[in-house]
Amino acid sequence: MKKTAFYAFMMAAVVGTSFTACHGDDDEDGDGDVVATFASPYIQYLPVQALSSKVGVNAYALSDDEHKIDVYHFNTDDLSAYLDTTGETRISSQYLSKMWEGFYGGFTPTYCAANDENEYAVPMCHEFHSGNSALICNPGAACRSLIAKHYPLEMDLTNLISSGLAALTVGDAKELYVCPTDYYTALTNSTVASELGITALPANHRIEFVMYGYVKSFSFTNFKQLLNTITEAGKSVGDGGEKCSDVKILAETDAEGNLTVNKEWQKVDLSDIGHYYLLEAYIRVVDKETNKESSTYQIDASNNTYLGYVVIDGITFESKSILDLF
Numbered sequence: 001m002k003k004t005a006f007y008a009f010m011m012a013a014v015v016g017t018s019f020t021a022c023h024g025d026d027d028e029d030g031d032g033d034v035v036a037t038f039a040s041p042y043i044q045y046l047p048v049q050a051l052s053s054k055v056g057v058n059a060y061a062l063s064d065d066e067h068k069i070d071v072y073h074f075n076t077d078d079l080s081a082y083l084d085t086t087g088e089t090r091i092s093s094q095y096l097s098k099m100w101e102g103f104y105g106g107f108t109p110t111y112c113a114a115n116d117e118n119e120y121a122v123p124m125c126h127e128f129h130s131g132n133s134a135l136i137c138n139p140g141a142a143c144r145s146l147i148a149k150h151y152p153l154e155m156d157l158t159n160l161i162s163s164g165l166a167a168l169t170v171g172d173a174k175e176l177y178v179c180p181t182d183y184y185t186a187l188t189n190s191t192v193a194s195e196l197g198i199t200a201l202p203a204n205h206r207i208e209f210v211m212y213g214y215v216k217s218f219s220f221t222n223f224k225q226l227l228n229t230i231t232e233a234g235k236s237v238g239d240g241g242e243k244c245s246d247v248k249i250l251a252e253t254d255a256e257g258n259l260t261v262n263k264e265w266q267k268v269d270l271s272d273i274g275h276y277y278l279l280e281a282y283i284r285v286v287d288k289e290t291n292k293e294s295s296t297y298q299i300d301a302s303n304n305t306y307l308g309y310v311v312i313d314g315i316t317f318e319s320k321s322i323l324d325l326f
Contacts, residue, residue: 105143
């Protein structure tokens with residue numbers, strides 16, 4: 001969304017999240033790690049309506065440049081019009097802004113420079129963690145922000161040897177980085193708050209970025225079984241899922257209402273949930289007095305919607321040798 005012109009339909013979009021730490025030299029990835037980049041992602045349509053509770057929203061899996069990691073994308077538009085003409089099934093970089101216009105939830109690639117002063121959907125620190133792009137994340141109740149290893153929809157012997165083999169050589173999830181978007185300036189700027197429909201965070205509250213792990217096993221020969229499991233597991237955040245212990249605070253207030261917003265990239269250690277097949281990003285507001293989700297301040301499709309957008313980068317999985325498969 002542009003700071004100069006707002007898309008009215010985006011006010012109905014589902015919630016997202018935000019984070020902190022902003023320098024490429026902070027990257028501690030090992031030489032053998034799989035680090036996903038989505039500058040020009042591969043795309044496959046997912047014929048599973050239950051992944052979204054809203055009729056008319058299309059579900060897609062976006063695969064990284066190496067076809068090893070998937071993130072899930074929900075869009076009100078048919079993205080087939082934006083595929084490239086090279087014969088590959090991928091979104092051309094010039095159409096990433098079109099993906100953003102119809103973006104309804106999950107993940108979508110960034111479509112502008114990190115320091116673009118006319119956009120809110122950029123890292124609050126105005127730098128990408130590494131490279132020239134990242135992912136905008138918008139988790140919520142209607143559409144899930146899901147991450148998984150890449151599995152083709154139909155796995156026969158042919159594609160098992162090609163893209164399927166790539167998935168087999170990806171190990172456990174290790175880490176990712178998160179940063180709030182410039183939408184979070186609304187918490188410190190009353191003019192922006194009024195423009196975006198964001199209310200002040202109450203005293204003794206914090207906004208957290210949380211990861212969950214789902215699905216310990218499934219039939220590898222039929223990816224649709226995994227989709228069905230995702231549908232069941234994702235109906236309620238935390239239901240049947242394991243919460244990652246490394247929770248990040250995006251913004252918080254003290255007892256007097258003084259606000260702190262973490263503007264830099266923060267590293268999320270995924271090691272305690274890295275063995276799950278499916279990871280989910282989630283943003284929640286916690287009442288610090290009860291240490292439970294707030295009953296007075298919500299981030300959803302009708303309240304403080306834009307605080308649900310964060311930027312994610314450096315999604316990292318372990319790399320496995322083909323010899324490990326035997």
